[in-house]
Amino acid sequence: MNIGIVNDLKIALHALTHIVQGMPNVTLAWTALDGEEAVAKCAANKPDLILMDLIMPKMDGVEATRQIMRKTPCPILVVTATIEGNASRVFEALGAGALDAVETPRFEQSLDGAGGDRLRAKIEQIRRNQRIVTKPIANNVIHKSHTGDQSCATPIVLLGASTGGPQALATVLRSFKQPMNFAVVIVQHLDTAFVPGFRNWLSHETGLTVRAASPGDRAVAGSVSVASSDRHLQITSDGVFIETDVPMEALHKPSVDSLMLGAAGTKLCGVAALLTGMGRDGAAGLLALRKSGWATIAQDAATSIVWGMPGAAVQCLAAEQVLAIELIGPAIQVALTRKPKPNHV
Numbered sequence: 001m002n003i004g005i006v007n008d009l010k011i012a013l014h015a016l017t018h019i020v021q022g023m024p025n026v027t028l029a030w031t032a033l034d035g036e037e038a039v040a041k042c043a044a045n046k047p048d049l050i051l052m053d054l055i056m057p058k059m060d061g062v063e064a065t066r067q068i069m070r071k072t073p074c075p076i077l078v079v080t081a082t083i084e085g086n087a088s089r090v091f092e093a094l095g096a097g098a099l100d101a102v103e104t105p106r107f108e109q110s111l112d113g114a115g116g117d118r119l120r121a122k123i124e125q126i127r128r129n130q131r132i133v134t135k136p137i138a139n140n141v142i143h144k145s146h147t148g149d150q151s152c153a154t155p156i157v158l159l160g161a162s163t164g165g166p167q168a169l170a171t172v173l174r175s176f177k178q179p180m181n182f183a184v185v186i187v188q189h190l191d192t193a194f195v196p197g198f199r200n201w202l203s204h205e206t207g208l209t210v211r212a213a214s215p216g217d218r219a220v221a222g223s224v225s226v227a228s229s230d231r232h233l234q235i236t237s238d239g240v241f242i243e244t245d246v247p248m249e250a251l252h253k254p255s256v257d258s259l260m261l262g263a264a265g266t267k268l269c270g271v272a273a274l275l276t277g278m279g280r281d282g283a284a285g286l287l288a289l290r291k292s293g294w295a296t297i298a299q300d301a302a303t304s305i306v307w308g309m310p311g312a313a314v315q316c317l318a319a320e321q322v323l324a325i326e327l328i329g330p331a332i333q334v335a336l337t338r339k340p341k342p343n344h345v
Contacts, residue, residue: 002029035064069097087197095167156270160256162189162277164305175329183219234262260285277309287318295335
């Protein structure tokens with residue numbers, strides 16, 4: 001795995017280089033002192049991953065991410081000194097196509113830095129995601145199962161996203177007419193340290209109150225809840241949130257698949273949508289929900305930063321509709337007004 005490092009502080013650049021070069025099967029592709037230099041070096045020598053600082057001269061990390069993803073797209077991990085101080089920039093970068101964000105290790109004591117292990121783990125997770133080989137999800141004929149009219153007191157809207165997800169989620173949530181007679185539950189792939197900032201940012205962007213999906217809390221009409229720990233989130237037939245460590249081997253924790261597969265085995269009903277993101281997380285879960293009678297939607301390729309997760313869902317026939325991001329929110333509300341009918345696809 002070849003890694004490029006972008007940071008204008010030479011001590012941070014030196015320490016990050018030390019961490020990267022100490023990892024097995026990882027090599028340093030190049031270093032850059034600002035975003036402008038990073039864009040040029042990426043064009044000449046595209047690495048497998050870029051560690052991107054945010055606050056830099058000439059061109060900041062948000063604009064550099066935007067330009068790289070437009071010209072020579074490659075995986076980008078935001079590495080920032082502070083969470084609270086840079087929250088808005090972090091989510092701008094994630095909306096522009098960065099995979100995730102992690103705090104810059106602190107180097108007062110040693111070059112390994114406090115937090116170095118977290119950075120290594122994040123790099124390893126991205127490497128696993130790049131090389132993972134999965135069997136195709138069965139795309140056999142879909143037989144929907146229904147119990148009566150499958151009506152439920154509080155319909156649930158499940159949203160899963162990864163790369164480019166923050167902006168996509170904000171677009172969907174902003175389109176919902178108020179008051180909402182349904183509950184929204186979100187899994188966004190993001191380092192847990194950034195989730196509180198993400199909830200605050202999403203609240204500010206949408207005007208909605210976005211809360212943590214805490215175990216024991218309930219998904220109630222009008223609520224927007226975000227998976228906020230490093231455990232999988234699931235929801236019971238009574239709408240109560242629970243957390244689990246199963247499956248242990250899941251690449252992402254929390255996993256979109258875990259939430260959706262769990263919901264497919266309950267008496268809940270509603271709509272599920274898989275938004276922009278790298279990988280395949282959520283495709284199997286969306287398929288299970290479609291088979292159990294839920295309305296299912298995938299974001300289209302044209303408006304996705306990365307058409308990995310929704311693309312996998314389309315490939316296995318998990319999505320009833322494939323829509324541009326600005327159409328997904330209205331389509332969800334239309335689907336919620338319709339009673340499910342027995343169907344064969």
